[in-house]
Amino acid sequence: MIARIASTTSLLIATATAPLLAAGPTDMADDAVMIAPAPAPAAPRFVFTLRGGVSMDPEYFGSEDYEVGPDVGFRFNYLSLRNGREFGNPDPWAENLGFGVGGSFRFVGERDSGDFDELAGLDDIDPAVELGVSLNYGTENFNTFAAVRRGFGGHEGWVGEIGADAVMRPTDRLRLSLGPRVFFGDEEYSNTYFGITADEASAALPTYELDGGLVSAGVEFGARYQINDVWGLEGAVTWEKFQNDAADSPIVEQGDDEQWGVRFGVTRVFSIGG
Template identity: 70%
Template sequence: MTGFVVSLALPAFAAGPEQTEAQTDVLAPAPAKPQLMFTLRGGVASTPEYFGSDENVIGPDLGFSFNYLSLRNGRTFGNLDPWADSMGLTFGGSFRFIQERTADDFDELAGLEDVDAAVELGASVRYGTEYFAAFGEVRRGFGGHEGWVGEVGADAILRPTDRLRLNMGPRVFFGDDAYSDTYFGVTADEASASLPAYDPDGGMVSAGIEFGARYQINDVWGLEGAVTWEKFTDDAADSPIVKQGSDEQWGVRFGVTRVFSIGH
């Protein structure tokens, strides 16, 4: 969907090794480890101008992922290898930013009220293995919309080389009544001959697929990109806003990633 998403994976912690006082006297000091490790992504993305648009716009692509955290009590979260996938069940946060929709910028939306930019905050759960991963996310909107949204998906994972990782799988997106009214509804006051009044219900909004790739250049630098396709379904597909545009939405993003370590 339009906007960018930042997922923060927070794997279950692993307790550090316990040592008795006697053992501490004879063991060599443990090597220093970073207290915090995370990855930032920056690049460009092509996304629909608004939900239902048949035109794309170029904008920034930003991303953040948590890799590792070491606490003073010896407990650790994550993996010291920032390129390793989380295995098993992990929980985390989810964030999405949706750009504003200004009717004056699009002749086909004349008469509609502007929609402010929105921020969505929520939680995520993921289960991963070496060659498969599934996830679910739920977020609440603030600003442009005040609704609830959710997304579920799964990926098949291929590793042609030690440095190249490929993933591909389905995505299904849901939104409640408040979300659907904001981006797909047309009120009686906004209605016109080209955009008749329409009051959509919440439910499944779209279904699609994503193909992603990640390449590790060295220990700290990498390249990452993805191509997404989705098709609006149910009440979203029947919206006059979508019918005058397109019910198929394409997205492409490409960025450079950098691993940061703090607290050596």
């Protein structure tokens, strides 16, 4: 094979140079071959989606009253590097197929006990940010995920979340999803939001200490509508019921062990580079 390739190359060179030799030195100079430079590596490209809107959630974990607040979301879509490596899908509206690893984030608002008569005597809780990683697996009609996060601020515990969705597409632009959710918290997390120390205890809210484990189980229904290549609408309705030690907390017993959540927002796709 090597000898055959070399022979073919020599024949091509001889064929290509014969007219130049016949034409003479002057013509050869005029017909010099220009060699194009090698193409430059592709520029990096980053595609992501931001969501902004409103939400309605319980005023605190276990509350029977609700409050309206802002809703903000971020979704990673695609990243390409100069070395040619790619992550995600350049089409922000496509399903993420197969296995994937990503980040996980949740914000938990503060609990100011002075704002609620039923929580009188309990310590205030600062806002908390939870940061972690998630593992996902998706197909055209099914998606599942598991996430682990660590809290900073209001609580310093670890939490975990597992969920799955059946995905339906009534039209090319409308995506619907429905599936179960379960939420876990360690001892630190559970006692921060559902526990009552001896210093906080009262006749209405006696001392209560929790172990870590399953905190809640529920379901989420989501919808996403693609207006055009850049803009979209997105919303979800969630329902969860507290389980085990969390359900038996005096904070929950004087409130409601079933919690609803609603969010709705506008999405915008951003593409940087490329």
